[in-house]
Amino acid sequence: xxxxxxxxxxxxxxxxxxxxxxxxxxxxxxxxxxxxxxxxxxxxxxxxxxxxxxxxxxxxxxxxxxxxxxxxxxxxxxxxxxxxxxxxxxxxxxxxxxxxxxxxxxxxxxxxxxxxxxxxxxxxxxxxxxxxxxxxxxxxxxxxxxxxxxxxxxxxxxxxxxxxxxxxxxxxxxxxxxxxxxxxxxxxxxxxxxxxxxxxxxxxxxxxxxxxxxxxxxxx
Amino acid sequence: xxxxxxxxxxxxxxxxxxxxxxxxxxxxxxxxxxxxxxxxxxxxxxxxxxxxxxxxxxxxxxxxxxxxxxxxxxxxxxxxxxxxxxxxxxxxxxxxxxxxxxxxxxxxxxxxxxxxxxxxxxxxxxxxxxxxxxxxxxxxxxxxxxxxxxxxxxxxxxxxxxxxxxxxxxxxxxxxxxxxxxxxxxxxxxxxxxxxxxxxxxxxxxxxxxxxxxxxxxxxxxxxxxxxxxxxxxxxxxxx
Numbered sequence: 148x149x150x151x152x153x154x155x156x157x158x159x160x161x162x163x164x165x166x167x168x169x170x171x172x173x174x175x176x177x178x179x180x181x182x183x184x185x186x187x188x189x190x191x192x193x194x195x196x197x198x199x200x201x202x203x204x205x206x207x208x209x210x211x212x213x214x215x216x217x218x219x220x221x222x223x224x225x226x227x228x229x230x231x232x233x234x235x236x237x238x239x240x241x242x243x244x245x246x247x248x249x250x251x252x253x254x255x256x257x258x259x260x261x262x263x264x265x266x267x268x269x270x271x272x273x274x275x276x277x278x279x280x281x282x283x284x285x286x287x288x289x290x291x292x293x294x295x296x297x298x299x300x301x302x303x304x305x306x307x308x309x310x311x312x313x314x315x316x317x318x319x320x321x322x323x324x325x326x327x328x329x330x331x332x333x334x335x336x337x338x339x340x341x342x343x344x345x346x347x348x349x350x351x352x353x354x355x356x357x358x359x360x361x362x363x364x365x366x367x
Numbered sequence: 368x369x370x371x372x373x374x375x376x377x378x379x380x381x382x383x384x385x386x387x388x389x390x391x392x393x394x395x396x397x398x399x400x401x402x403x404x405x406x407x408x409x410x411x412x413x414x415x416x417x418x419x420x421x422x423x424x425x426x427x428x429x430x431x432x433x434x435x436x437x438x439x440x441x442x443x444x445x446x447x448x449x450x451x452x453x454x455x456x457x458x459x460x461x462x463x464x465x466x467x468x469x470x471x472x473x474x475x476x477x478x479x480x481x482x483x484x485x486x487x488x489x490x491x492x493x494x495x496x497x498x499x500x501x502x503x504x505x506x507x508x509x510x511x512x513x514x515x516x517x518x519x520x521x522x523x524x525x526x527x528x529x530x531x532x533x534x535x536x537x538x539x540x541x542x543x544x545x546x547x548x549x550x551x552x553x554x555x556x557x558x559x560x561x562x563x564x565x566x567x568x569x570x571x572x573x574x575x576x577x578x579x580x581x582x583x584x585x586x587x588x589x590x591x592x593x594x595x596x597x598x599x600x601x602x603x604x605x606x607x
Contacts (some may be wrong), residue, residue, distance in 0.1 A: 152526030209508040215424075215466030219560050224464070224527035235511045237471055250527075254434070254464060256425020261447030265430050265598045278445075295509045297445070299425050309434040309523045313460070316432070 153249030173355030174344035176284035195320035383569030404538035424513035452588035455543035467493035
């Protein structure tokens, strides 16, 4: 399915030449450094998986991905090929250079124990969630990251359309097995991913599945 | 609603381009009045008793299946609790998707105007105003994030394109925000980043704090949807 406004672009990078390849299971975080000029690809291995992602300037993690600045600067709510990911200090952190899915969300945020109680009921408080993954990865890391650094993230492969009268909807997934998004780092960045474990809404088709993360040292 | 003076804690006029921070006590109301029309107030919100807890745009929007804010809706923190309930609103739509201006945007749009030449008519921007005001509470760059833009309306079309609606807020429009916890408000009266206005002419607002009642079991915001009811339960637990 192709969405109006999406820019479907395939990559010519060869996975066999990637400098790093990781499979991230559902419910797990991934924290890595992407040097300026390096390229990261995130692959939705089995389809309809939400990949909650934050980026930080490596030399000052307080300067981090800003959903609202990115939206404002491109004049559009959705991310696809060509979207430049801006930081709170106005730095271009990364550019989306390939996208076989067509639309990615950046206003839906990450699930948490607390927001689960609000959205789905107090009985869901014990369920695993993205912000727990973010917090654990941040707390374990040698980089100084904490709850204060968690802000509105990107949800790769997730579709959250806003209607012209301002209703927010969670639409069926538009991703499928093997779809991917690829970003070139325009600055040295840290990337923090939670491969979403949400079971209470269709963002993962009620079946959270693994993703693959690949890094290349240069472009095509 | 007409305010009786005996409930009013204080009123203050905030000059266009200026900034403000204050702790609105639990169950007091902050009224923001668009004094001249076409104002924009960018605001960041924190739990005064736990400054790590702050306004969360995605949690607020997805819990209420909305992309904008108006009467009957609540502003949620990242901890599943209610910061403010919007108990009155004569404007009808407040943006929270588009962020705020910074120095580069203001200079690109309106040119540079420095203090050295312009004195206090220099061009200020929301980013720097936020950093100054946040610093007074021990907060800083790491606490910048999606804000609420009171009095501004931005709609989207089918492909997600943003369209600013000019002249949305009329002279005298106001919004009433009832604090459900002790809320640190950091705000600034600077034009919306997508407002196509060609001259830098930030509009003043009046800020009024007044005493109100704690929300009843039948409160409009509490009852607006089950998600809001549960967020009120989480908030009340914080004070038990």
